[in-house]
Amino acid sequence: MPIAIDINDSPIVRGIKTVGIGKKGSQELERSLVEEIFRDLRENLVDPVQKGAFFAALIQKGVTAEESILKNAFAPGVFDDPHLLAKTLSPDAPPFIQWICGQILSGHTLDVATAQQVGEFLFSQEPGDGARGLIASYLRVRYETNEEYEGLLKAIEDTLEPSFKEPVPAGRPIIQLAEPFDGVTRSYFITPLIAEFIQRHNYRVISLVGRSSGPKMGNTLLDIAKAINGQFAQRNQDLEKLTPDFGWFIDQKDLSKPLDRWVDIRRKTIKRPFLATLERFVNPCKARIVIASAFHPPYTEKMVTVCEGAGFPGAIVMRNGQEGTLSFPLNRSVKVLCSARQKDGSYIRQEFEFSPAHILEHEIGQDEKLAVPTLKDNAQLIFKYKGQRKSGNIMFDDRVKVTTLALGEALAWVERNIIN
Numbered sequence: 001m002p003i004a005i006d007i008n009d010s011p012i013v014r015g016i017k018t019v020g021i022g023k024k025g026s027q028e029l030e031r032s033l034v035e036e037i038f039r040d041l042r043e044n045l046v047d048p049v050q051k052g053a054f055f056a057a058l059i060q061k062g063v064t065a066e067e068s069i070l071k072n073a074f075a076p077g078v079f080d081d082p083h084l085l086a087k088t089l090s091p092d093a094p095p096f097i098q099w100i101c102g103q104i105l106s107g108h109t110l111d112v113a114t115a116q117q118v119g120e121f122l123f124s125q126e127p128g129d130g131a132r133g134l135i136a137s138y139l140r141v142r143y144e145t146n147e148e149y150e151g152l153l154k155a156i157e158d159t160l161e162p163s164f165k166e167p168v169p170a171g172r173p174i175i176q177l178a179e180p181f182d183g184v185t186r187s188y189f190i191t192p193l194i195a196e197f198i199q200r201h202n203y204r205v206i207s208l209v210g211r212s213s214g215p216k217m218g219n220t221l222l223d224i225a226k227a228i229n230g231q232f233a234q235r236n237q238d239l240e241k242l243t244p245d246f247g248w249f250i251d252q253k254d255l256s257k258p259l260d261r262w263v264d265i266r267r268k269t270i271k272r273p274f275l276a277t278l279e280r281f282v283n284p285c286k287a288r289i290v291i292a293s294a295f296h297p298p299y300t301e302k303m304v305t306v307c308e309g310a311g312f313p314g315a316i317v318m319r320n321g322q323e324g325t326l327s328f329p330l331n332r333s334v335k336v337l338c339s340a341r342q343k344d345g346s347y348i349r350q351e352f353e354f355s356p357a358h359i360l361e362h363e364i365g366q367d368e369k370l371a372v373p374t375l376k377d378n379a380q381l382i383f384k385y386k387g388q389r390k391s392g393n394i395m396f397d398d399r400v401k402v403t404t405l406a407l408g409e410a411l412a413w414v415e416r417n418i419i420n
Helices: 011-019 031-042 048-061 067-073 082-089 095-105 112-122 129-142 146-157 191-199 221-227 236-240 257-269 298-309 356-360 375-388 394-417
Strands: 174-178 204-209 248-251 289-294 314-319 334-341 347-354
Touching: 011 031, 011 048, 031 067, 048 082, 048 095, 048 129, 048 257, 082 095, 082 129, 095 112, 095 129, 112 129, 112 146, 129 257, 146 298, 174 191, 191 204, 191 221, 191 375, 191 394, 204 221, 221 248, 221 375, 289 298, 289 394, 298 314, 298 334, 314 394, 334 394, 347 356, 347 394, 356 394, 375 394
Parallel strands: 174 204, 174 289, 204 248, 289 314
Antiparallel strands: 314 334, 334 347
């Protein structure tokens, strides 16, 4: 999805927003913007993370004759040698990482072991932010491979705080709700009510939350958790306590300091890198089933594959829902892809399609699109629905009904088909 370009953005940010969209959306830079970026490069005004992110995306897109002016900001021949360009963009990175950056710029993908090594660098305190921006941007623009996702996720798991590596207390099975971390701008969250619904079916529920890295900066599930005075787990042992009504929340800053530090790096790279997918599938509490959403069709299978690689026995990924949430729209069908692990370690999958009109037995002409959904109003709707099983907001109530009934059916299929 293209990002709105603000004339108040710095030249390099406008450049990233132009060339860093993706395989189908990246555009050529206008001559005036090329000249602005060139000037800032010559005057050393460009942040290393953004420099790496910009040139990674530009090389992936292909440098036009107009854009080749930027070559003059570097030593002769830099653009003709990927490894020399990598060293130029990340002069303070370890030699191995410089070599990896050159390989990436040359079009190579990473195997699982190499991706894990790269991840260990990305989440370290070692110098080399230019390399961090380059790697995150290039992988994102060309799309990460399943092997790269697997290796990077292993590196992330190594960053977890010791309190979240402790054994999980015995008890009811755990379901992990995996909302996107960048939130919503046009609808209300119903996630705490999804958690409450699931817990009434003999589960414990955790929701991973954290600061938004952008580029969308709407209300997040972290904001909602604070607005409803949600209970935050500080360690796995907390799950031995009486389960809160809306389940447990785990704040990313408590779970992994390196992950939380990357929020600030990601705000500089502008576009959403691999972490936008992987941060939701870190599994500190050894959840039995994860429930997530993918707005764009190609990501549904990719996310299920990531879930399977992460070791979740079951996964539920909905597509075409309300962007930025686990809730269903009211005026269009939603597809849900389910996965269940078998005794031999393989997985079987089943896709369902749910029609809100069929569940509600009435048509919704146009779905709700809020201008400014406030946290206070959202919290009040959640509390009122929990107490009375209706909130007074018809569309909110319909959304809870459609979402919970559909997820309940998907959850039943997964449970029937998991073979331990």
